Amino acid sequence: MVHQARYIAGRVTTPDTELYAICAAIVKACSLSKVNNITLFTDSITSARQAMNPSVHSGQGHSLAVCCTLEQWFANGSRSITFVMVHSLFEWGPHHEAHEFVRGLPPVSVKRMATSLDSLCKKATATCLDSWSTMFQNKKYRGHNFLLLQNLNRGIVQPTYAKGGSWLDEEYPSRHMTISL
Numbered sequence: 001m002v003h004q005a006r007y008i009a010g011r012v013t014t015p016d017t018e019l020y021a022i023c024a025a026i027v028k029a030c031s032l033s034k035v036n037n038i039t040l041f042t043d044s045i046t047s048a049r050q051a052m053n054p055s056v057h058s059g060q061g062h063s064l065a066v067c068c069t070l071e072q073w074f075a076n077g078s079r080s081i082t083f084v085m086v087h088s089l090f091e092w093g094p095h096h097e098a099h100e101f102v103r104g105l106p107p108v109s110v111k112r113m114a115t116s117l118d119s120l121c122k123k124a125t126a127t128c129l130d131s132w133s134t135m136f137q138n139k140k141y142r143g144h145n146f147l148l149l150q151n152l153n154r155g156i157v158q159p160t161y162a163k164g165g166s167w168l169d170e171e172y173p174s175r176h177m178t179i180s181l
Contacts, residue, residue: 002032003028004098004101005024005028006101006102006104006105012118012119013058013118013119013122014044015044015046015047015050015059015118016058016059016118016119018042018043018044018047019047019050019051019059019062019063020059020062021102022040022042022047022048022051022062022066023051023062023063023065023066025040026038026040026051026066026069026070026081027065027066027069030069030070030072030073036077036078036079036080037079037080037081037082038079038080038081038082039081039082039084040081040082040083040084041084041086041092041094041095042083042084042085042086043085043086043087043088043095043099045083045085048083050063051063051066052066052067052070054067058117058118059118129158133158
């Protein structure tokens with residue numbers, strides 16, 4: 001082991017945390033002398049792609065740091081970087097040890113933690129859905145002629161915002177829901 005470190009990421013989503021870790025690893029590896037090949041093992045290839053994407057996104061600052069660092073690093077000779085996907089479920093030796101090392105950091109209670117745009121959007125969406133579901137229980141809000149639908153578990157179908165989805169699944173009512181009158 002050459003180096004290990006844990007950093008507080010703040011109130012962020014898992015992909016933001018992965019991007020932060022990839023950025024820290026690349027910046028550190030490029031700072032070591034005589035390093036010509038970097039192999040980065042990750043369980044998030046999506047975050048690895050984001051690390052190389054300087055366009056506007058929630059973790060753009062990390063991506064810009066990676067791109068700037070790699071631009072300078074590649075300018076100094078024949079060098080390469082390789083990303084290898086390692087599923088966390090396999091608990092592969094070095095990757096799992098690093099994962100457990102980082103997870104061992106005790107929770108930090110801070111009044112104003114760093115927050116990513118993605119985590120704010122996730123929180124706003126959850127708050128909106130919770131409010132909408134609560135208000136929908138009131139017949140005055142919902143209306144008296146609204147048809148209540150049940151899923152296969154006999155629960156009332158709840159609205160969703162996920163992936164821009166509509167209230168009803170496209171396959172309604174064939175597989176997922178029954179109509180109760």
